[in-house]
Amino acid sequence: MSGSVSRRDFARLFALGGSAALFADPVWANTAPRSQAFSPATAGTGEAYWKAVREQFVMPADLGVLNAANLCPASRPVLETLKRESDSVDHNPSAQNRARLSGEKENTRKALAAFLRVTPEEIVITRNTSEANNMVSSGLDLKAGDDVIVFVDNHPSNLTAWNEKAKRFGFTVITIPQQNPHPGMEYYIDAYTKAITPRTKVLSFTHLSSTVGDLFPAKELCALARDRGILSLCDGAQTFGLLDVNLADISPDFYTGSAHKWPCGARECGVLYINARAQKQIWPSIYSAYPGAVGISKTFESFGQRDEATMIAFREALEFQTKVGRAQIEARSRALAQQAIAGLSKLPGVKVWTSPNPALNGAVVSFLPGSLNPPKLGQALYENEKIGLAGRGMGDRGGLRASPHFYNTPEEVDRLVGGVAKYLKSGV
Numbered sequence: 001m002s003g004s005v006s007r008r009d010f011a012r013l014f015a016l017g018g019s020a021a022l023f024a025d026p027v028w029a030n031t032a033p034r035s036q037a038f039s040p041a042t043a044g045t046g047e048a049y050w051k052a053v054r055e056q057f058v059m060p061a062d063l064g065v066l067n068a069a070n071l072c073p074a075s076r077p078v079l080e081t082l083k084r085e086s087d088s089v090d091h092n093p094s095a096q097n098r099a100r101l102s103g104e105k106e107n108t109r110k111a112l113a114a115f116l117r118v119t120p121e122e123i124v125i126t127r128n129t130s131e132a133n134n135m136v137s138s139g140l141d142l143k144a145g146d147d148v149i150v151f152v153d154n155h156p157s158n159l160t161a162w163n164e165k166a167k168r169f170g171f172t173v174i175t176i177p178q179q180n181p182h183p184g185m186e187y188y189i190d191a192y193t194k195a196i197t198p199r200t201k202v203l204s205f206t207h208l209s210s211t212v213g214d215l216f217p218a219k220e221l222c223a224l225a226r227d228r229g230i231l232s233l234c235d236g237a238q239t240f241g242l243l244d245v246n247l248a249d250i251s252p253d254f255y256t257g258s259a260h261k262w263p264c265g266a267r268e269c270g271v272l273y274i275n276a277r278a279q280k281q282i283w284p285s286i287y288s289a290y291p292g293a294v295g296i297s298k299t300f301e302s303f304g305q306r307d308e309a310t311m312i313a314f315r316e317a318l319e320f321q322t323k324v325g326r327a328q329i330e331a332r333s334r335a336l337a338q339q340a341i342a343g344l345s346k347l348p349g350v351k352v353w354t355s356p357n358p359a360l361n362g363a364v365v366s367f368l369p370g371s372l373n374p375p376k377l378g379q380a381l382y383e384n385e386k387i388g389l390a391g392r393g394m395g396d397r398g399g400l401r402a403s404p405h406f407y408n409t410p411e412e413v414d415r416l417v418g419g420v421a422k423y424l425k426s427g428v
Helices: 007-017 027-031 047-054 076-091 095-116 129-139 160-169 185-195 218-227 276-281 308-324 326-345 374-385 410-426
Strands: 123-126 147-151 172-176 200-206 231-235 254-258 270-274 350-352 365-369 400-402
Touching: 076 095, 076 308, 095 123, 095 270, 095 308, 123 129, 129 160, 129 231, 129 254, 129 270, 147 160, 147 185, 160 172, 172 185, 185 200, 185 218, 200 218, 218 231, 270 276, 308 326, 326 350, 326 365, 326 410, 365 374, 365 410, 374 400, 374 410
Parallel strands: 147 172, 147 200, 200 231, 231 254
Antiparallel strands: 123 270, 254 270, 350 365, 365 400
């Protein structure tokens, strides 16, 4: 199934994650004078390769922040591009220089299209996933008598937004309940199939949940919607920049993502993909100046003055990931998550909410640390073990969340597991 991998595929990806012998000397390694030299020899030696990749980030070597599901650090190439282009605007705010920046924005659109395997005419550059999701829910012509089917574990921008707009416009939101542990892909395909009626206009789901890291059968759900004449929205906040997403294969009507999460780009930049077949069914939410130059961006991207430097840095982030290797990034992140799941699952009293099946998860791992107070434990892990996590509250599947990415290391995951084990014995 699309968006998931078999155990055999995962083993192949894992092997990729430990070796980059196929890659030539990355160009970006030569643009960061403070980083270790990055050579083909280094690239072929497993952890040495990932150590050199880590040195392209400015985080201190002893700090392990496992929080990619919320906010990733930008790489040195991204930071350098952001500063250079921001300085350019302040040094030369002329119409001529701004025209150059507009052209650079279009190059970012082309890069996004190539990264997602679609066309530039289908790409809108937004501020983040939340804005993109709301552009869809605000832009569709829905009314009383229409149904929207939504996964109940979606992000508020793809759940609360639908519910609030239903109050205004009169359509009905039908929710698909979550199951824990992950019940398997067929469960969700069957649940959405049973929920569809002649009233259904939109099928919305999260590609990978931010709560416990449940992976969804994206391709199958989009095909289900398409076969029934229903629009599909895939919230890709947790897969864009993590998984090697191929929208030409998944074929949603709408897909959304953010630069500041897994792509490791600058903040306040994101993407909304609008499939060519769906473009006549959605209205713009904002009307202003400075639209994009091609396709749907000419009507959907008139947002007024933008920060072109951020958008250009976004392109640098995509290029950086491509040079590191997208399959390698996915394999590395998922392998680190599997390491965390395996280690935490062995600790007495710890409840890991995330499925241990690599075909059903990504790189988001949530757990309840026994009887320990999660916020206090999270603070102790940060202060004493130099491990940064996210809190999950004490509501639905509460506790802590670790979301490692390709700049993290097995040693940092070991520090996480070892720290939890220590505090289970000593308390916090």
